[in-house]
Amino acid sequence: MIRAVLLDLAGVVYQGEVPLPGAVDAVAGLRQAGLRLRFLTNTTRMPRRALHSRLNDMGIRLVDEELFTPAQAARAWLAARKLSPYLLIHPALAEDFAGLSGSEGEAVVVGDAAHGFTYAALNEAFRKLLAGAEFLALARNRSFKDEDGELSLDAGAFVAALEYATQREAVLLGKPAPDFFKAALASTACEVKEAVMVGDDAEADIAGALLAGIRSALLVRTGKYRPGDERRADPPPSGVVEDLAAAARWILERRF
Incomplete structure (x- = not known):
């Protein structure tokens, strides 16, 4: 059944x-x-609030417990371990991590940062990981169909780059x-x-x-x-x- x-x-x-x-x-x-x-x-370019709004505008009504996102899982993971996030994510997603801080250390959180995947940002994440920060990947998809109808590079390649450079494996949450x-x-x-x-x-x-x-x-x-x-x-x-x-x-x- x-x-x-x-x-x-x-x-x-x-x-x-x-x-x-x-x-x-x-x-x-x-x-x-x-x-x-x-x-x-x-999806890690849109906060939970925006996903709810988009579905509602389409005529699909859902209650909060019906929607599961990697950011939601990451927030719970960080809170349970009292860790503060270093966010390498899209700016729109930052609201899903608002007010989250911890006293037991730091974790690098990687999502689809789009234009935020600069050398400086990746290198900062790399250094934090070398210093012992936890390593979280919101997703490791290879590609996604972008809003222009074409495939675009997703977060997986950047997660893999940091894994290669640090010789560590990210905890995957999505x-x-x-x-x-x-x-x-x-x-x-x-x-x-x-x-x-x-x-x-x-x-x-x-x-x-x-x-x-x-x-x-x-x-x-x-x-x-x-x-x-x-x-x-x-x-x-x-x-x-x-x-x-x-x-x-x-x-x-x-x-x-």
């Missing part, structure tokens, strides 16, 4: 500020069927980290074998979900999808569908 659906946002529900065709109705249909929805995004999927699912009171993930990233969304134990993971041919992505995922997707509307039909047909 399928009781919960985990949905990626950019490239699945919307592209830029526009919902993808059929996506709003698909979300509504899943809700009407009584499925528990959670929205999981690796997809495909198993704990990210499991935290979202835990809030639904559903088991991993009762859930389906829908995403456009064969590596972070699909393989990540399946390795976390999620029952099924559907790859949509929207967003960053490129022909052949399904053959590059390990494990491969449970199914490849045209869009979120098709994914919703797949889920509802196999719900019981």
